[in-house]
Structure formats: C-alpha cells, structure tokens
Amino acid sequence: MSRIGKLPIKIPANVDITCNGLDITVKGKFGTLHNTIPDILGIEQMNGTLIVNVKNKTRNSSALHGLYRTLINNMVTGVSEQFQLTLNLQGVGYRAAVQGKHIVLNLGYSHPVKMLIPDGMSVEVVQNTTINLKACDKEGLGLFASNIRSWRPPEPYKGKGILYKGEIVNRKAGKSGKK
Structure with a gap:
C-alpha cells in the first residue's frame, strides 16, 4: 500500500x-x-x-x-x-508587460515575444522584471511557467535568462586568454 x-x-x-x-x-x-x-x-x-x-x-x-x-x-x-510561481528576468533590456490577455516579453530578440495567458490564470508584472503567476491548476501553472522560461533558459556563463524565484545558476569560468 x-x-x-x-x-x-x-x-x-x-x-x-x-x-x-x-x-x-x-x-x-x-x-x-x-x-x-x-x-x-x-x-x-x-x-x-x-x-x-x-x-x-x-x-x-x-x-x-x-x-x-x-x-x-x-x-x-x-x-x-491558489498556487503561485514567480519568475525573474535577468539580463540587460529584459522586461515583461501584460497587454490584455497577452504577456509581452522583450528578451533581446529582434521582436517582442507575445504569449496568450491561459484561462483561469492571472499574471502580474512587478517592476518590469518580476512575473507573478497565480492559478488553481498546479499542472497548468507549471506548464505555462516552463513555456515562458523556454524562450530564455538560464545560461551558465553570464547568468542571464528567465529564472524561478530563488533559483541559483551555477556559473562557469568561460575561456581563459592566451598564455
């Protein structure tokens, strides 16, 4: 059992x-x-x-x-x-905004990324770089958060990307110069 x-x-x-x-x-x-x-x-x-x-x-x-x-x-x-998830945008010029039923993300691409907010989910953007997601469906909330995050997953060299609240990115040293 x-x-x-x-x-x-x-x-x-x-x-x-x-x-x-x-x-x-x-x-x-x-x-x-x-x-x-x-x-x-x-x-x-x-x-x-x-x-x-x-x-x-x-x-x-x-x-x-x-x-x-x-x-x-x-x-x-x-x-x-309700369940709540918080995403942080880390990077120069990265910002988010809610426009009607869409969330608009500026993530360094030549165009803004527009995503439709699912029904039953509320999205709040604080200070352009923090996204608060709330929903009663835990599975749908996690799926939407991972879809947002898939546009810029955290990278280990500069630490830029979309991170969950409290997430720590293990940084790599990168290339060393000629000796």
Missing part, C-alpha cells in the same frame, strides 16, 4: 467535492477542477475528509494510489488557496 495514498485529504469548509463514478469535480472560490480516476481506485468521503482506496493491490495500483491522492489534494488546495 502506498504511504502517500493512504493519507486522508482534509476538505476545507468552502470546497465542494462531487464524485460521479470515476469522475471527480472540486469547486471552490477560485474555480472548478475536474479529473477522472482509474477504475482500480475508489473514493470515500466522510466527516470532512476524503480517502482514496485501492481495489486490487498490485505494484502499479500502489503507484497510482499515491499519484491520484496527490492530484486530488492539489485540486483541493488549488481551488481553496
């Missing part, structure tokens, strides 16, 4: 969970999330907690048990509190 999977999920007061067979829907003040669980798992809801159970105990079902318990817990946390 999975050690993570057997932990109960506490349901906050402002969150509603609906289970229709294998479909689970979580509603909260920040949005609604849907997921479908495999048929080898079951869900029990009692006394403000949610428990994910396994029907057949196999190695694969144990792995899925922990995975889907974590996914459901992330759904509950997301609709009640």
Whole structure:
C-alpha cells in the first residue's frame, strides 16, 4: 500500500467535492477542477475528509494510489488557496508587460515575444522584471511557467535568462586568454 495514498485529504469548509463514478469535480472560490480516476481506485468521503482506496493491490495500483491522492489534494488546495510561481528576468533590456490577455516579453530578440495567458490564470508584472503567476491548476501553472522560461533558459556563463524565484545558476569560468 502506498504511504502517500493512504493519507486522508482534509476538505476545507468552502470546497465542494462531487464524485460521479470515476469522475471527480472540486469547486471552490477560485474555480472548478475536474479529473477522472482509474477504475482500480475508489473514493470515500466522510466527516470532512476524503480517502482514496485501492481495489486490487498490485505494484502499479500502489503507484497510482499515491499519484491520484496527490492530484486530488492539489485540486483541493488549488481551488481553496491558489498556487503561485514567480519568475525573474535577468539580463540587460529584459522586461515583461501584460497587454490584455497577452504577456509581452522583450528578451533581446529582434521582436517582442507575445504569449496568450491561459484561462483561469492571472499574471502580474512587478517592476518590469518580476512575473507573478497565480492559478488553481498546479499542472497548468507549471506548464505555462516552463513555456515562458523556454524562450530564455538560464545560461551558465553570464547568468542571464528567465529564472524561478530563488533559483541559483551555477556559473562557469568561460575561456581563459592566451598564455
């Protein structure tokens, strides 16, 4: 049995969970999330907690048990509190701005990079170089942040690029001159 999977999920007061067979829907003040669980798992809801159970105990079902318990817990946390990621732009002339439903990035290319902000996600730019992303869907938030970051990943020689908050880039020495 999975050690993570057997932990109960506490349901906050402002969150509603609906289970229709294998479909689970979580509603909260920040949005609604849907997921479908495999048929080898079951869900029990009692006394403000949610428990994910396994029907057949196999190695694969144990792995899925922990995975889907974590996914459901992330759904509950997301609709009640939201997830947040912060990106920092490091480099001369690197800046960002929000224009309507797009985020515009100036990253040293000959043209600005324009990206559509997904539904259910809020983007805030602080001082042109810090991007705060908020969403209730943890997977979608990470995917959007990695798509932004893919335009200028951190490089080890000058330390320029788009970095996550608190990320440290291991610097390389570069070429040494002729002796």
